[in-house]
Every structure is written in structure tokens, then in C-alpha cells.
Amino acid sequence: MDFRKRDNVTVDCVVFALDTNGLHVLLRNRTLNMYDDDFLEINDWVITGYYVFKSKTLEESADLIFKEITGVAHTDKIQFRTYGNPSRIESEKDLLWVRSRGVQAQTMAIGYYYALPLDVVNLKHDGFKWFKYQALPELGFDHQKIIVDAYEDLKKKIMTEPIIFNFLPVKFTLNDLQFAYESILDVKIDNRNFRKKSLGKPYIVPLNEKRKGVSKKPSKLYVFSKDVYDTVKEKDYIISV
Amino acid sequence: MDFRKRDNVTVDCVVFALDTNGLHVLLRNRTLNMYDDDFLEINDWVITGYYVFKSKTLEESADLIFKEITGVAHTDKIQFRTYGNPSRIESEKDLLWVRSRGVQAQTMAIGYYYALPLDVVNLKHDGFKWFKYQALPELGFDHQKIIVDAYEDLKKKIMTEPIIFNFLPVKFTLNDLQFAYESILDVKIDNRNFRKKSLGKPYIVPLNEKRKGVSKKPSKLYVFSKDVYDTVKEKDYIISV
DNA sequence: CCAAAAGTGTTGAGATTACACCCATGA
DNA sequence: TCATGGGTGTAATCTCAACACTTTTGG
Numbered sequence: 362m363d364f365r366k367r368d369n370v371t372v373d374c375v376v377f378a379l380d381t382n383g384l385h386v387l388l389r390n391r392t393l394n395m396y397d398d399d400f401l402e403i404n405d406w407v408i409t410g411y412y413v414f415k416s417k418t419l420e421e422s423a424d425l426i427f428k429e430i431t432g433v434a435h436t437d438k439i440q441f442r443t444y445g446n447p448s449r450i451e452s453e454k455d456l457l458w459v460r461s462r463g464v465q466a467q468t469m470a471i472g473y474y475y476a477l478p479l480d481v482v483n484l485k486h487d488g489f490k491w492f493k494y495q496a497l498p499e500l501g502f503d504h505q506k507i508i509v510d511a512y513e514d515l516k517k518k519i520m521t522e523p524i525i526f527n528f529l530p531v532k533f534t535l536n537d538l539q540f541a542y543e544s545i546l547d548v549k550i551d552n553r554n555f556r557k558k559s560l561g562k563p564y565i566v567p568l569n570e571k572r573k574g575v576s577k578k579p580s581k582l583y584v585f586s587k588d589v590y591d592t593v594k595e596k597d598y599i600i601s602v
Numbered sequence: 603m604d605f606r607k608r609d610n611v612t613v614d615c616v617v618f619a620l621d622t623n624g625l626h627v628l629l630r631n632r633t634l635n636m637y638d639d640d641f642l643e644i645n646d647w648v649i650t651g652y653y654v655f656k657s658k659t660l661e662e663s664a665d666l667i668f669k670e671i672t673g674v675a676h677t678d679k680i681q682f683r684t685y686g687n688p689s690r691i692e693s694e695k696d697l698l699w700v701r702s703r704g705v706q707a708q709t710m711a712i713g714y715y716y717a718l719p720l721d722v723v724n725l726k727h728d729g730f731k732w733f734k735y736q737a738l739p740e741l742g743f744d745h746q747k748i749i750v751d752a753y754e755d756l757k758k759k760i761m762t763e764p765i766i767f768n769f770l771p772v773k774f775t776l777n778d779l780q781f782a783y784e785s786i787l788d789v790k791i792d793n794r795n796f797r798k799k800s801l802g803k804p805y806i807v808p809l810n811e812k813r814k815g816v817s818k819k820p821s822k823l824y825v826f827s828k829d830v831y832d833t834v835k836e837k838d839y840i841i842s843v
Numbered sequence: 844c845c846a847a848a849a850g851t852g853t854t855g856a857g858a859t860t861a862c863a864c865c866c867a868t869g870a
Numbered sequence: 871t872c873a874t875g876g877g878t879g880t881a882a883t884c885t886c887a888a889c890a891c892t893t894t895t896g897g
Contacts, residue, residue, distance in 0.1 A: 370611065370686075370710065415708060419686035443684040443712050445611075445660035467656060469611065471684050517762070536876075553878070554860065578867040578876045601859095777849075794851070795887065819849045819894040842886095850893070859884070866877070 372422045373410035373470045373504075374438075375511040376431060378479035379528040383493060383544040385479055386508055387430065390488040391501050393461055403454055405499040406492070408507065410470055423473040430489060431475075431482045437527055438473045441514040442507075445469040449503050458501070474511040476527035519545060523564070523599060526585040534572060534580040535559050542600065558600050564590035613663045614651035614711045614745075615679075616752040617672060619720035620769040624734060624785040626720055627749060628671065631729040632742050634702055644695055646740040647733070649748065651711060664714040671730060672716075672723045678768055679714045682755040683748075686710040690744050699742070715752040717768035760786060764805070764840060767826040775813060775821040776800050783841070799841050805831035 376387035386408075393403035409430050413422045419440065428434050450459060450466045459466045479491065492498060494512065497505070519525055519542070526533075528541045539555045542548075559565050564586045571579035617628035627649075634644035650671050654663045660681065669675050691700060691707045700707045720732065733739060735753065738746070760766050760783070767774075769782045780796045783789075800806050805827045812820035 413686060413710075416688055418688065419684065419710075422686075440684065443660065443681065445654060445663075445712065447657055447659065469654075469660075471686065521758070534876085551861075552876090553862085556877080557879095558859095573868085575875090577869055577874045580876055775849085792887070792889085793849090794889085797850075798852095799886095814895085817849075818847045818896055821849055844897105846897085847895090848893105849895095851891090852889105854888090855886105856888100857884105857886080860882085862880095864878090866875105868874090868876100870871105870873090 369465065369467065370413045370469045370471070371410040372413055372419055372426060373408055373472050373507060374423055374426045374430075375408050375472065375474040375508055376427065377474060377476045377494075377511075377515065377528075378482065378491065379476075379541055379544060380479035381540075383495070385491040386494055386497065387482075387484075388490055388492055388498070388500075389430075389486075390490070391458065393458055395461070403458055403501070405454075405501045406490075406497075406504075407501045408504050413471075419471055419473075423471075427475055430484075430486065431477070432485055433477060433481060436475055436477055437524065438475050439514065439518065439524070440471065440473050442510050443469065443471045444503065444507065455502050470507070472507055472511060474515060476515070476524055478528060478530055481530075516546060520601065521598060523585060523587070523590055525599075529585075532568065532570070532572070532582040532584055534582060535565075536580065538565075538583075555600070562599065563593055610706065610708065611654045611710045611712070612651040613654055613660055613667060614649055614713050614748060615664055615667045615671075616649050616713065616715040616749055617668065618715060618717045618735075618752075618756065618769075619723065619732065620717075620782055620785060621720035622781075624736070626732040627735055627738065628723075628725075629731055629733055629739070629741075630671075630727075631731070632699065634699055636702070644699055644742070646695075646742045647731075647738075647745075648742045649745050654712075660712055660714075664712075668716055671725075671727065672718070673726055674718060674722060677716055677718055678765065679716050680755065680759065680765070681712065681714050683751050684710065684712045685744065685748065696743050711748070713748055713752060715756060717756070717765055719769060719771055722771075757787060761842065762839060764826060764828070764831055766840075770826075773809065773811070773813070773823040773825055775823060776806075777821065779806075779824075796841070803840065804834055 378385045378387065388406040389409050391403060391405055391407045392401050394401050409426055411422070411426050413419060420438065423438055424434070427436065427438070447467050450456060456466065497508065500508070515524070525538065525541050529537055535556055538559060539550055539552065543550055565583050566586050566589070568582045568584060570582045572582055573579045619626045619628065629647040630650050632644060632646055632648045633642050635642050650667055652663070652667050654660060661679065664679055665675070668677065668679070688708050691697060697707065738749065741749070756765070766779065766782050770778055776797055779800060780791055780793065784791055806824050807827050807830070809823045809825060811823045813823055814820045
């Protein structure tokens with residue numbers, strides 16, 4: 362394998378995850394202490410990006426990053442936008458960081474986002490943390506904008522593509538599904554109407570199985586069938602909420 | 603200005619245009635004759651791309667290309683996808699071409715597309731030609747895929763964003779608008795229902811002006827108001843066709 | 844006065860919303 | 871037995887699709 366990198370292009374990954382508290386984003390702490398350990402010059406958060414290997418596709422490069430920070434392999438991802446403004450790094454703080462690392466400031470970034478259930482991830486590295494989307498901390502570089510762009514893209518795609526199921530475990534309840542839509546779109550949905558629509562989708566297939574545990578009454582489980590979805594998606598779109 | 607280029611990244615532009623025959627794509631002839639003028643080693647078509655200048659944004663780089671080939675400045679454009687597969691150039695023909703030019707084969711490409719009325723363009727350079735989208739010629743590199751990706755993106759965005767108006771002159775009739783939708787989505791639309799829906803959109807504003815000429819009965823003219831659109835787009839989406 | 848494109852309303856079917864109570868279980 | 875989330879049906883409204891004739895002008 363050719364381990365050389367394109368030194369002016371990175372792949373940046375926005376990792377979205379869902380738990381019972383709603384939508385989260387995985388961030389990495391960025392700190393810089395030049396002279397005194399007690400006085401941090403920089404202490405904020407960034408998404409994770411890395412240079413693209415010359416011998417790999419962009420998707421492969423993104424997957425390497427994703428695997429490294431979440432431990433999860435093989436998830437769908439969406440390329441949502443590429444950033445190439447030569448002055449995207451221009452704040453004092455960001456330039457200081459770039460200089461301290463000896464890397465070049467004029468990089469392009471190809472943005473990908475991932476979606477998954479939060480509890481699937483065991484954070485392996487220090488300095489990584491989940492933040493509620495509604496309560497993001499101070500972000501470095503143009504990562505605030507990148508995350509918002511990713512989120513806007515997610516909200517659109519969720520209406521016409523089956524990405525919602527990436528946020529859920531393989532077996533899920535209709536209430537899980539409704540909660541996922543509500544969290545991501547930030548809306549309230551009528552439960553009865555939602556069920557009717559969901560049950561009308563052939564690719565949401567019921568199992569003869571119930572989930573016991575947290576709740577009192579056991580709830581029916583469903584799986585998403587990509588096979589079925591692929592055969593019907595032209596005629597019938599996903600839940601319109 | 604810094605005229606240096608990023609030698610491994612290009613911006614590629616798909617130019618869509620509409621006339622009374624439907625949707626067209628602007629292509630450039632690619633020929634190579636190594637020994638004998640009568641025997642062309644390569645004779646196919648490509649979209650136009652060029653290296654990104656280090657001192658320019660991707661949008662500016664795309665606009666330079668677009669201006670160069672169409673003579674038109676200041677049009678909306680959409681960045682739809684970035685291509686970075688290191689083996690995107692692998693056919694004999696494409697490698698021959700790349701070698702003959704002494705450029706490197708491993709380039710990334712950021713894809714943009716433009717939309718405009720066809721009659722606005724005066725092709726200034728030889729070797730450029732409009733092709734009906736439904737009848738594209740043999741294409742070089744992975745440009746077939748790039749054009750199809752752009753078109754798929756266009757079809758989606760046209761339902762939720764006001765790009766359709768870029769295909770029309772500033773003053774247009776409702777029948778023009780309907781024809782644009784029909785051409786791009788490749789569907790038939792009921793004229794009466796279409797008018798009803800269009801008239802319900804506040805951002806399609808009627809003028810006290812009629813178009814005379816080709817037709818017999820003069821037709822009422824409308825303009826698209828971006829100002830109005832921006833204030834209402836959250837609540838009311840564009841025509842659903 | 845005729846050819847050609849512009850323009851106009853109504854009805855039925857299907858989809859969407861709003862809304863309140865019983866069910867099954869674990870504690 | 872009670873607290874909790876799971877699950878269910880109907881009626882009113884709105885939206886969408888289908889459909890055919892009249893109007894205005896230029897030639």
C-alpha cells in the first residue's frame with residue numbers, strides 16, 4: 362500500500378448518534394499549552410479529519426477515521442460537501458494551532474457524516490466526547506459551519522432516503538423510529554398517525570418478537586429491509602412526517 | 603494574485619441548459635492524433651474542468667471555467683459531489699490522453715453544475731457543443747457518471763429549491779415554467795393543476811405585461827422573486843408537480 | 844374566419860390531521 | 871393494584887388528480 366498522503370486535502374467526519382436524550386455529535390478536544398500547563402492557549406473542540414491517502418478512495422479514508430474514533434466498521438456514510446476556501450483558516454487561534462503543528466493552513470476538506478445508535482460506540486481515546494446537537498461547545502476552525510451543513514443535509518435526506526434506520530439498532534420499535542424522527546427533525550409527531558403510515562411501508566417489516574425490559578408492556582419489534590426498500594422506493598417514499 | 607494551482611485537484615463543471623427541445627449539456631470535444639491526422643486515437647467528449655487556483659475558492663474557480671466557456675458571469679451553481687477514487691482514470695484511452703498531456707492521473711475533482719437558458723450562451727470556442735441530455739455522445743474519463751450524478755442531484759433539488767428559475771429568462775410564462783419541469787423531470791403535468799399551484803406561490807409574481815410573438819394569444823409574464831421566496835420558504839415549499 | 848396556444852372550475856378519491864381511551868406488563 | 875409506556879379507530883378537512891371547453895390573437 363502507498364502510505365503517502367495528499368498533504369493539502371483532508372477528509373472530515375461528522376459523527377451523529379442518537380440516544381434517549383436525542384441527537385449527539387462526537388467531538389475531539391483541541392488543546393494547546395505553549396508555556397504553562399495551567400494556561401491553555403487553546404481549549405476547544407473539533408471534528409476529526411485526516412489527510413487522504415493517495416492510494417485510497419475518499420470513502421475508504423473516511424471509514425479509516427470513523428473506525429479509529431468509534432471502533433465501528435461498515436456503516437453507511439454520506440458525503441455532503443467539500444470546503445476549499447483558501448482562507449477558511451484565519452482566526453488567530455486556528456493559525457496558532459496550525460503553526461504549532463507545522464502543517465499547512467491551506468487545506469481542502471471533504472465532509473462526510475455518519476449516523477449510528479450512540480450506545481454502539483465505546484470511546485477508545487481520551488479527549489473524545491459526545492455533545493447534544495442543541496448544545497455544542499466552542500468549536501475550532503470552520504467546524505461549526507461544517508456540522509451545521511451536515512445537519513441540514515441530514516434533515517433533507519431523512520425525508521427521502523432511509524438513513525433514519527442507521528440511528529437505530531437492527532431491531533427497533535415504532536416508537537423508537539418515531540423518537541428518531543422527532544429528535545432529528547425537532548418536531549412532535551402524532552403517534553397514531555405515525556403508526557398508520559409506518560405500517561403501510563412494506564420495508565418496515567414486523568417480527569414475531571417483543572422487546573422486554575425498560576418499558577412495562579412489551580413492544581413489537583421491526584426490522585428495516587433494504588432489499589424491499591430498493592424494489593419499492595421509486596413508487597412509494599418514506600414517511601413524510 | 604497567486605497563480606499557482608493545486609496540481610492534484612480540479613473543479614469540473616456540468617453546464618445544463620434548456621431550450622424548446624429540452625434539457626442539454628455542454629460538452630467539449632477531446633481529440634488526440636499521434637501520428638496521422640486522419641486517424642484519431644481519441645475522439646470523444648468531456649465536460650470542462652481545470653485545476654483549482656491556490657488563491658481562489660472552489661466557487662471562484664468554477665465561475666472562471668463557466669465564464670470562459672459560456673461567456674456568462676454570475677450564475678447560481680451547485681456543488682453536488684467530489685470524486686477522489688485514485689483509480690478513476692484507468693481506461694487505456696484515458697491513460698493515453700493523460701500521458702500525452704504530461705499531467706498526473708491521480709486527480710480529485712469537485713463537481714459543480716450550472717443551469718441557464720440555452721439561448722443566453724454564445725459558444726466562443728471551437729469544439730464545444732450542446733447535446734440533448736437524452737442523447738449524450740461517448741464520454742471520456744468518468745464523465746458519464748459525473749453528468750448522471752449531477753442530473754440526479756438536479757432532479758432532487760428542483761423539488762425543494764428554486765433552481766428551476768435559472769433555466770428561464772427573467773420574465774417567463776407559466777407554460778415556460780411547466781415546460782421546464784416537464785423537460786427536467788421527464789414527466790407530463792396537467793396544465794390546469796399546474797397553474798393553480800403556481801398561482802398559489804407568492805414568489806411567482808405576475809407582471810402587467812404580455813409576451814407577444816411566436817404564439818397567437820399573448821401570454822402573461824411572471825418573474826421569480828428571491829426576496830419573497832426567502833421569507834416564505836420555511837412554510838411553503840415549491841411546486842410538487 | 845380559422846389555426847394555435849392561452850387560459851379557466853368542478854368533482855371525487857385519497858391522504859392527512861386531530862383527538863382519547865384501553866392494554867399488557869413489572870414492580 | 872397501580873404506574874408506565876404500548877397500542878388502537880373514526881370523522882372532518884384538505885390536497886390532489888382527472889377532465890373539456892372558451893378566449894385571444896395573428897395570419
